[in-house]
Amino acid sequence: MQVKVSSIIGLFCIIGCVYQIYGITKSYLKFKVRHDVAYDYSTSIELPAIDIMVPMFVAINWTKVLAHHPEMHDYCEKLKVKYEQSNFTIDNRNVKCKEYIYLMFLEKFPFVTFDDLPYRVDVKKIKEDTVDIRTCITKLIVASYEYKDIGCKVTRYYNGLAIFMRIFCLNGTKPSSVDTNTVSLNEGIVAYFYYCLPVQFGIRFSDSADFPSYDQSKYFMITSKPGSFPYSTINFAKTVMSSLEYPYETNCRHYNKDKSISQCMDKYTLSQSPPYLDKYSVHEWDEHINHLGFSNPHNEGEKVCQDELDAFNKCNQQAAATECKKTIYLVEGKFSDEVVGSNSIIIIVPSLNLNTYHSVHPVLPWDEYVIYIGRIVGFWFGVSMYDLILKIFIGSRARLRLNVNEN
Known part of the structure; x- marks a missing residue:
């Protein structure tokens, strides 16, 4: 079997081309990256998803539980001994016991655990025996429009330690936003809402693509006395972190x-x-x-x-792995338990902090990488054509000599 010289040259060129592409790709994926940080004041103020977290010990409707579970009365008797100053009678047993339970857990907060609950919860009990916090937001106003008129979506979540509600307002397909001029005309208020939530809950802002979090350090926690109507002022600082797509050295993933x-x-x-x-x-x-x-x-x-x-x-x-793009909202707020009107209210105001954008890019951009690969392929393609070009050259030279001899 005769092996052609052109086949040997072609095989050699393929191996050399693949090896060089592998080498440059391996080096490219290990390239150093450039970190950029940008700050800006936006001409409009975005209203991200609003997460409300209610710890399980106050989310449970204890009046309902005590009425349907007589065995809980022994637990109430133990609490009565601990809090003797709040004596109760048969008529107000459930009301007073509920206050004792709140008081006991508020003393332990934030170190209340699943095992501290005197009432074993499961999925069914969460759905049946907790407060429907969707009904606890009596009115939400965004830029002078009530949330029912601007397409706000309300969803609920739970785990074994708390229940959650997310309010996300859309303007078409984008998060609702308020022009800074409108905010100025609205006395510096982006949005506000009235509520009748339990005596303790947390509020934060989040990316609608994220899951609610139980991490209480991410929330602005509000604790009030039963029967009081506190008000709070909150704002947020936005940070966007964009990383490289997998498989760069940051190894980020879209998830x-x-x-x-x-x-x-x-x-x-x-x-x-x-x-x-x-x-x-x-x-x-x-x-x-x-x-x-x-x-x-x-x-x-x-x-x-x-x-x-x-x-x-x-x-x-x-x-x-690092998430390729992550938006974080750091919530800040002020709380006052002074009585102002007959409704509890939370006011959302603009932040004094700049929006921050962190981005990471390869030192060698993608287009330059493609051009470099093109050069390698072109070089080896040219080498692989050596035998064919040589044959064409020799053939042309032979024909030229033949023409000269004939003349």
Whole structure:
């Protein structure tokens, strides 16, 4: 079998071209990156998603629970001994006991745990025995328009420690925003709403693509006395972080990290016998069936189940990549428990802080990388044509000589 010289040259060129492309690509993916930071004042003020978090101990309708669960009366008697100054009679037992429960947990806050609840919650009890916080926002005004008129969407979530509500207002397909001139005419107010929420709750701003978080450090917490009508003023500073797309050295991914960890934990806990839910993972309101609880019955005596902790660490490692684009809203606020009118109110005002944009780019842009690859391919293509060009040259020279001899 005779091997042509052109085939050998072509194979050599293919190997050399692939090797060089591999080498430059490997180097390119390890290139250093440039970090850019930009600050700006926008001509319009965006209204991101508003998250409200109500801890489970105040989210539960204790009046309803005490009326339907007589065994809770023994618990009330123990609290009565602790808080003797608030004696109750048969007629006001449930009312006073509810106040005792609030008082006990407010003393422990923010270190209230799932195991501190005297009432074992499951998905069904959360849906039936907690306050419907959607009815607790009596009026939301954005730029002089009521939220019912501007397409605001209200969704609910829960975990074993709290219930959540998200209000997200859209202007077409974009988040609702208010022109700074309109805010100036509106006495510096972006939006405000009246509420009748429980005695303690947290409020924050978030990206609508994110999952609600139970991390109370991310919320502006409001605690009020029963029967009072406090008011609060809040604002937020926006930070946008744009990273490189996978597989650059920042190894970022387009996904929601909290949701990824939650789904990973669901795979572990729902595979157990009997199945249950992780008490820290946040779930959409109708995501799971009612009979599921938030602890493994085989480990009820343990405050921390080692197997569950190991599963969480594994899920956290799997979701260790950086999110390619992340928007964070840092909430700040002032709270006053002075009585102002007959409604509790939260006022959203512009922040004095600049919006911050962090971006990361490769030192060698993508278009330059493509041009460089093109040069490599062109060079090896030219080399692979050497044998053919040589044959054409020799053939042309031979024909020229033949023509000369004939003449």
